[in-house]
Amino acid sequence: MSKSLVYESGLGSLLAGLSFEKEPQWLADLRAKGNELHNKMGVPTPRNEEWKYTPLRSLASVNWQSGEPGPAVFSQDPTNYAETAIRVFLVNGRFDRNLSEVPATAGLTCMSLRDAIYEKSEVADYLGSVAKIEDHTFAALNSACFVDGLFIHLKAGAMVEPVIEVIHVTSGDEMVIAPRILVVAEENSSAKIIEQYVSDGESKNLTIPVTEVILRKHANVEHVRLQDESETSYNVSLWETLQDESSEYRAYNVAFGAGLGRLDQNIYLNGRNIVTRLDGVVVARGEQILDNHTKLDHAMPDCNSFEIYKQIIDDKATVVFNGKIFVHQDAQKTDAKQTNQALLLSPDATINSKPQLEIFADDVKCTHGATVGQIEDTFRFYMRSRGIPKAEADAILVYAFAAEVLELISDEVVRERLEKRLYKKLGIDFTV
Amino acid sequence: MLEIKNLHAIVAEDDKEILRGINLSVKPGEVHAIMGPNGSGKSTLANILAGREDYEITQGSITYLDEDLADMEPEERAHKGVFLAFQYPVEIPGVSNTYFLRAAVNAKRTANGESEMSSMEFMKFIREKVKLLGLKEDLLTRSVNEGFSGGEKKRNEIFQMAVLEPTLCVLDETDSGLDIDALQTVAAGVNALRSEGRSFVIVTHYQRLLNYIVPDFVHILMDGRIVKSGDKSLALELEEKGYGWLDDLAASK
Structure with missing residues (x-):
């Protein structure tokens, strides 16, 4: 090298x-x-x-x-x-x-x-x-x-x-x-x-x-x-x-x-008939750099994989998502779905997103979608018109964006702990 | 309660003038209906009252409870009792109605120097409101407007209004897109909330809502000005004749 x-x-x-x-x-x-x-x-x-x-x-x-x-x-x-x-x-x-x-x-x-x-x-x-x-x-x-x-x-x-x-x-x-x-x-x-x-x-x-x-x-x-x-x-x-x-x-x-x-x-x-979830919630602030590379390797037929990655990026932070899905020749009837959404909270925040699907079987269902967005003013105004101050409105909207993944976690104790940590990371008072 | 004087406003984005000298006086307990054809500026007026930043006031004043409303942030207006029922309520996935409303109620209480409501107090309080409006309790756990039908969204607006107990309620085309059953439910909700100290400004294109919410005054807005005011019979006259007969009146103003 x-x-x-x-x-x-x-x-x-x-x-x-x-x-x-x-x-x-x-x-x-x-x-x-x-x-x-x-x-x-x-x-x-x-x-x-x-x-x-x-x-x-x-x-x-x-x-x-x-x-x-x-x-x-x-x-x-x-x-x-x-x-x-x-x-x-x-x-x-x-x-x-x-x-x-x-x-x-x-x-x-x-x-x-x-x-x-x-x-x-x-x-x-x-x-x-x-x-x-x-x-x-x-x-x-x-x-x-x-x-x-x-x-x-x-x-x-x-x-x-x-x-x-x-x-x-x-x-x-x-x-x-x-x-x-x-x-x-x-x-x-x-x-x-x-x-x-x-x-x-x-x-x-x-x-x-x-x-x-x-x-x-x-x-x-x-x-x-x-x-x-x-x-x-x-x-x-x-x-x-x-x-x-x-x-x-x-x-x-x-x-x-x-x-x-x-x-x-x-x-x-x-093996056959496998179910896989591979989800992520990433919150980066300050000058953090958080990079997640994922790979789902479908070697056999009749398997389902679901992947949702939600990323929130503020200040001067950088987030990277690289999502590979390989569907090998034997892996017929594969159903693989990948979604990757980023929410940018600052003009200096960066997201590098790269879905990478390589499919060698012909009878498969593979989809991927990547979106990058900001908090929309219509959402913000709706909440402010109800009396929720701007900073809190933003925090609630950001929380809701990430919570969509955390809600998938089946264990209540774990889920609630993560939700509290998310509140803390976003600076929200979680007693609401 | 509300004094609007010679209000002129433009769309911030393209400087287009929408309101061209509105005068309106609303006293406590009164219900005012603002009617007008599409593009007359009635929704703009409703949104300006709530503080939407897409518009800019170029002349005139809005005084609410002896304070200059135009200078206030949207949340400040809400804390002082202004409520806008949206024409197109926003869907917020992942935030339950209960969470949303408790954040709103406690923000208002904090701003007004009151202590926050505990979770238990609040649940008791909103369950009473659900009962008052004859709604289903599952509304409380559902995400704000997510996947709601048009009628459900409008009912949820009225529910929020009931919970926030505003002093000035502005309804922006709350009747649009509703079938007759939904319209009656929404109207019944509004009527349940009518009281001596609470005023309503109801923006609507059609007279039919006013069969159920009977206004004290009806104003016709055309081309950014109120061209005619009257009592509830004016709405019936409009229903019969349409807006055409007022064109000359609008042009002369």
Whole structure:
């Protein structure tokens, strides 16, 4: 790779300084592969098409250190983020036994990934089997340097009722935090998961999570990701899901935080009669840059995928949406629908939207629509004529725009929490 | 309550003059009907009263409760009791009527130095209003006007009016597009809200609404001016003769 396609960064030497002793050979191999791939791909410049709108220059210039364990005392109590029975805290990428509460639940394993590597033989088969780290330099970096993470396993037929809440807290400055999440839902199992990424105060870290999800036949999983880190943070994530026949996966990405946030979310529909939702709500303000790349990969016939991305952009913020849908030759009778709507609240706000449909089957229904708009005066005047002040009218209209996606989330506790966070992000008093 | 003196207004976008010297005086408790052909300026007048920014006042004054209305923001007018029932109510997906109205009521209460209504108080309050107007309770949970029929939208305007308890109600062609049943419901709603301290300015093209909401005064607006005023019999005369017989009168003004 020519030098002009990558920035100089200290991440390679950070890797060189790491050593993991007495790990299983398969993991040592994965780390070596990650190390090699990251050194090869480096930190891409905008000349690399996949990173065209994700400026990484400032990220590359930071003198990153490897992630240390979190502090004993937080500046903000992270337990406020959880309210249901099963809650897991990962502090600086490490499973926190003191904060986490995982009551015994039929069919559910929810434990430190580090422990699972030694105690659960199946982890060797699954870890790294979905994430394509050869296409993602930061996922390669994660593979080389992750210390811990989370392993969620649902036994065949397990129906886990309470939401599994996963709170990723990052604390400190200039550290690379690399949580690794592995979710395996065996046949006929079901669960709801919410992952929240938050910062302890104004921490300035680089979070590079890799989340791998496997759904076996007839598994049903709702998976929400809330990225709400401080605006001094970087978050570059890879989230990949493999679905088997007749499974249903509903994924919601809610991106509010990080100064620079980039998510690559890929879902492989690898059997018949699969249902997939891949939705997003993005709110960017100030000088935030939030970039979401999604890919739905239809490999087999008779599958339905729905994607709605709603993006609100204010001040000088930039939002990027790249939505790929691949329909392979065998994937006849595919029904794929993609909608991408952006609401610009300031003349200096930017949206780069790129739907990308590649269809190789002939009997399919694929639609996409992208719109960019502003708050219309007729709406605003209607609300003001009822006495609602202009700023509040705007906030309510913006809220309603985003709420259309949040309303799809089936779990009430999660939905209400996200709605409150949305109010907060938009500066509305949510007691109304 | 409302004094309009020699009001001239233009469309802000193209400077076209729409109102050319309106004079109108409305006292507490009175119902005034403003009638006129298409393009006469009657909807412009209604929208100017509510503060729509598409128009600019070039001459004259609007005084409401001894204050200069023209200087106020739309929300300020609402806080002081002005209400416009829209000809084309706006659909707001994702915002329930209850949420919307509670935000409106509490904004008004805050502006007037009153404490906000709690969620429970407010629910009790609007359920009474639903009952008063004989509406269905599902109206409260539905998104504002989303997917409403023409008649439902107009009924919702009257419902909002009932909840906000305005002093000056301006109805902009509330009868347009309504069948006779919807028209009667809307009229019954308005009549239920008539009171000594509350005045109405009803803008309409047709006389039929005035069979159900009987006005104290009828004004005929043509070419941006009121060319004739009278009592309810003037509306019947218009129904019979159309607007043609007034052309000469309009030209002479």
